[in-house]
Amino acid sequence: MSSLPLPVFLVLALILFCIGLFGALTKRNAVIVLISIELMLNAVNINLVAFSKYGPNPGITGQIFSLFTITVAAAEAAVGLAILFALYRNRRTVNVNEMDQLKR
């Protein structure tokens, strides 16, 4: 079985991470922002799994780590959405730009 070399996975993860970051920092819609963060966390997962398989010191703990990451990411998304709901109820908006009552 021919296998892709490690750098390919790492670059993929990096790109994914950057896309996620870009989304999180530019999108107006709060939901998309939250999803972009998920994307960043998933990039990490790719890293972890790739390292645990093809890394210089492969090991199973990486995959276990990624399991925890997935779980925590889910929890985070849930909390994030819950907070967004509360916000939406009060403000009737999911536009990130409008959330600037607190500043300076």
Added chain:
Amino acid sequence: MNEILLSILVFSPLLAVVVLAFTPSNQEQSLKWIGLFGTLLPLVLAIITFCQFDIGSSAIQLNEKINWISFTIAHTDSNVTMPIQYELGVNGLSLVLILLTSVVAVLAAIGSFTIKGQWKSYFIFFLLMEVGMLGVFASQNLFLFFIFFEMTLIPMFFLIGRWGYENKEKAAYSFLIYNGLGSAILLIVFVVLFMKTGTLNYGELANIFANGGSGLLDSVPGETFRLSILIALLLAFGVKLPIVPLHTWMLRVHVEAPPPVVMIHSGILLKIGAYGLITFGMGFFPAEFKRIAFSIAILGVVNLLYGAFIAIVQTDVKKVLAYSSVSHMGIVLIGLAALNDAGVQGAIFQVVSHGLISALLFFLVGVLYERTGTSYLKAYSGFVKTMPLASGVLVAAGLASLGLPGMSGFISELMSFLGLFQTKPIVAAVGTLGIILTAVYMLRAVMAITYGPLSAERGKLVDLNVREMVPAYVLLALIIAIGVYPDMLGMTIKSTLDSILSGFGG
């Protein structure tokens, strides 16, 4: 008793603080009297301390030492413990300053009777500040010194900011920021010394820098290191002293703070700068001090002339006196820069003498302000007529300030210049211009107040009352006593002076 005499002395004002805290704040008279008695206690103790002190010995006396804090530094091989002790002790110089502090504090407390309102907190702050001042002079450990040093800062901030005049808050803030900067530099210096030598005891530090070798020291710290520490000290105490151009805060304080507070400030707090320069700058780094002595002499002359020139054109008597303080502190620097018996002794005399004279002058300005509600020279004239006693004392104080023989100011001026003429005659000669200028601005201010025609609306001024006479006469008596028989003070500081100067090899 002797083992803890100094501690009792330093913390004695706290007794009155406790009593004050439980006195209802509307009992004006009792609050004032408690405050006054709170300052009398340290005075009594200071006199007891003086009696216990052996003038002939140059050693630190009445020592107290308790282990206080110890920091442990984890090193790769073994842990190093760096202890900080609670150490008190006095030598001739600090004893004199403690006496000065306790005397001026009592008189300022008497002067504080005219303070408007909130006597309770006023006297609490006042007494806390006295603890700080006494502590500064009694401590034998830099850490402790710093704590007491800062302890004078906070009460002073409140005293200026709450009981001052129109721009009191600005004055309080600029006091705080400048002195904060000064003490910040001081803190760094102390920590650096601590990390280099492992001790903060004055004697041990002096010993280490003189002879080298100690627990933590790999080698005697280099020349550059010593020099930069000394310059940092000069900067830190230069704010306090103040040295031009670090003086602007002090003008504001002198103008805005209530008179008794200025008495303390100008009389004692400024002197901490000189005390620090002598004890630390000269005590620890004699060789380096010698190297920068010329610059210090220049700074001294600049201070002297700068203050004097500007004082000539001031329209507010408080400002005249403030610039006069700048000018007079120049004489301290001049004396220190001379690096000989005469000069350093002159500087110490100037510290004491200016403490008394400026306390007296500001007390009188307070008296005038209280009666007239202004401190502008233009608003004054011919007060001899209605206030002969106050005017007489004012003229006397002014003359003392300009260095009239027979009063303390002359002795210090003479000795400082005597000292500097031996080592740096040209600089000293330039400095003597200050003697003339001092006469010019002092007479201008004093005579504008006392002499001249009396305007009609000032016809009902009341002369000094008994309560005001006490500070005025006591201070004047001390000024004249030192001026007539200076060896009284000279003997007390002689041994200390010798030990300081032994660092310069002579």
Added chain:
Amino acid sequence: MMQYAWLIPLMPLLSFILLLLLGKKLKEASAYVGIWLTAVPLVMSFIVFFGQWGGESYKAEGTWLTIGHAVITFGIEINPLNSLMLVIVSLVSFLVHLYSKGYMNGDERVPVFFAYLGLFTFAMLGLVMSPNLLQLYMFWELVGLGSFLLIGYYYFKPEARQAAKKAFIMTRIGDVGLFIGMILLFWQVGSFEFDDIFKAVASHEMTHAMITLTAILIFVGAIGKSGQLPLHTWLPDAMEGPTPVSALIHAATMVAAGVYLVATMYPLFAASTAALTTVAVVGGVTAIFAASIGLMQKDIKRVLAYSTVSQLGYMMLALGSGGYVAGVFHLTTHAFFKALLFLAAGSVIHAVHTQDIEKMGGLYRKLKRTGPLFLIGALAISGFPLLSGFFSKDQILAATYEDGRFGLFWLAIIAAFFTAFYMFRLFFMVFTGEFRGAAKEVHESPGVMTFPMIVLGILAVLAGYVNTSWFGTFLSDYLGKGEVAPLASNHEPIWISVVATLVSLLGIFMAYLIYKKGSLSRDWLSRHLPSLSSVVYNKYYIDEVYHAVIVRGVRAFSYGWSLIDRYIVEGIVNGAVALVHWLAKLGSKCQNGQVQTYGAVAFVGLVLLLLIFAVSGGYFS
């Protein structure tokens, strides 16, 4: 007796303290306290003086201050010169106290006046008894204080305030010279003691340049105190003080302290020709300069003041020309006749309530005692033969001539002419002709005022006989007893006396022609040489020049500095504070409330860190 000599200055000090404390209660009786407490020192001074006449010098000292290994002492010394000064000072002081009792009658601040007089007398007596330079300097300043307080006695008059301030500051300028000279001597000699200094001078421990420098610096002090050029302007202004004060301080004693200083330090001066020349030139120029101003003044006291300046110049000239005895001799005689003149002038002022000689005239008839006494004084100062001034002035001229300073000698001759002229101008305008004043009743002063004048009058006539080449040179012998005083010869050529006498008679005659007979017009000079006359009348505009250049200059400089202090020194600080606040504002602007900005900042920060590390760590290289 000598061991009690230290009590002499303490008596007036006691008077000062008593009157300060009890003056309010004593009121008019204060005068008696002052008089008695100067009478005692007077008696003691005479005892000391005559004790000294036969005995040795006396010195007693105690430790005053220790500076390192040098011990500075405080004590008294009695030697020929200062025992003579003691007598002069205590005598004049006593007489002035007495006179003031009458003169100040009715003034509500009499206790204060006598207190100040006591303080001054104390300081002056202390000054002459000082065994060392430092102590002398201290009392030197204290007599300045006494003078300052008494000039400003009429505190409510702005002119008096101004004059007092001016006196203090001008003399202080000179004092700084003395101060520096004293300190330099200390480091050369290691002591302030006169004896040590003279020993060092004699043993050539000091370089010649240093001797000259210190001598000149000390002379600067004398210039200030004795009102010599260019620091003379305070002395005429000092006439704002009460007239007895002018007599005591600004004629007889304090202003003579400068001469006394030079005399005391004479061995130092004698060791340097340059220093002596300086003293002589300054003295000579001052003598003629002040005399010329005296010609045109209209205020009776100012004429006398300029006369004093001029006479002090004479004394300096004498000292500078090696005429030690002549200088001291003239100091003595001058003390008596000038005090007399001032007291007489005071008596006149007391009678007519003005000082303007244009408003006087014909008083000789009304003031039966003052008039003749004034005439005696005027004759004495003019050098009328056989009066005291004649002898002393004669010796000065002789000393100058012998020293080979011919230019100065002729200046002194001209000054002598001027002196005679202006004194008699004064006499004729005040005492002869018609009364031009407004006062209706003019009374002679009471006995308490005339008595001192009579005493002084007698002395003004007789004091000259203590040192003449005809009867005996008592004074020279006496002063020569102390080893410090080098002797000047008394064998002057006779023609000098003749010329001097002729010149002063000519001066008197000219004054007579102009002011009594009116043969010559009074405004001859102002008509023919208007510019010169106005220059002289305005005292060569020296006050104006000082005011324009020095006073204004210092004030402008100060003002400039205070602007720098306010705008630049404080400006930098304010600028720093403003910068901090500006940065804070900038920072808080970035905090724009946008959550994504926050994330972006963190991300950019991270990228920057990584980039910097990569570049500096050499990743790209």
Added chain:
Amino acid sequence: MELETIRSYDWGIMAPELIILGAATILSLADLLMPKKASRRYLAIFAFLGVACALVALFMQLDNGVISILADTYRFDSFSKAFKLLFLIGTGLILLLAFDDRKGERDEYRGEFYYLLLTALLGAMMMASSADMITLFVGLELLSLSSYIMAGLRKRDRQSNEAAFKYVVNGGISTAITLFGMSYIFGLTGETNLYAIQNALGDPTILQNQFLLVFAFLITFVGLSFKIATVPFQMWAPDVYHGAPIPVTAFLSVVSKAAGFVIMIRFLLVTFIAAPGVAEKPLLQEVQPYLAILAGASMIIGNLIALRQRNIKRMFAYSSIAQAGYILVPFAVISGLMFEAVWFYLLAYLFMNIGVFAIIQLVTAKSGSTDISSFAGLYRRSPWIAVCMTIFVLSLAGFPATAGFIGKFGIFMSALSTGAHYWLAGIMIATTVVSYFYYFNVIGQMFFRSEEEAGKVSIPGGVLTVTAVCVISTLVLGILPHTALEFFYNQFDLSQFFTPTK
């Protein structure tokens, strides 16, 4: 894993965590089962008792040596003991504070706050005790997630919502960044156990990927700096502190921040201690300038922007950024004094900052505004409160006779102990002086201004206790610091920190 193994573990050492876990569980159940109208305030007492029990349990174990269980993922050592102590004390005080916080909210949601606080505490404690990247991460997230919710606890309050949302978004990004860094550390070593990583990084083979290693370090560091709110991840802090309820703000600024330092020290120091850098120097020495710059920037930014704040909560948010910058100094210049300096300062900071927020809560509740002017004339109205506030503020500003001074002194000692960090000490001291402006502005309001509204501020019991404890501790630690320092030296042997369990 065998049951046998599980049973063989010394579970007793987890007693504090277990007690907190139990308390949180019971509280959540109780809150669920209680009738809607019933007051939840008394749940606070229960939570407080839980914390107290945990504290007692911790004290009972002080003498234990290093014990690690659960396959070395949970590690009980001096470090964890020392910092758990801080967390527990801090949380206890905040619970007392919350007990009296009545502002605006209906009672029914109060229960949530108490058990979320306990779970957050649990997360922090786990972080202090973790010896494995995975548990460390889980602890961190437990703390974070609980804090997100707590920040938004006031559901009807727009500011609270917004604060929570900002917190969650920035928190998410920081988590991702941290994890990204961690994934590389894992990748380079193949281990998740900290001591195993330490071992692997000490191996010379790592030198091939030295750049990647430093990158990983910096990325992780920046990610973690979110928790301690220092540059560059500091900007969320003012908004969140401003919007969150005051007890939550206090928690975030004290306990959560302390936890951030714990994870930073534990994770970065243990793993990278032996790692080689790009040049000859060890990695930790090589990144020192970067950490020092970040610390310096935090002090500058925090203290500068605080100058312009009128809102007292925001002001202390910026102040806490600066304070975090101070605490970062010993970490940045790693010296033999690091642990005690950080620990002591955090202890001092805990008391003074909770004290400050206690009084802010009192005063702003009275005036209904968080503007600084609500402090005007406080001295006339309630002198004792003003005096206490003054003591706290002076301590934060670092004046002697307060805990803050000794803390700062320790930081200076560590900054100046090993060579040339004068500039960092210089920045610290200069910004400290700048900070006088705003700290003393508060004092000025209290003492110099006249009161705008009359009325004494009354102190309820809980806040009174908190204030009293904080004032006494601040002063005692300032005047007799050896009480704490000797306790620290005697009880905590930090040489255990770097060596794996035998």
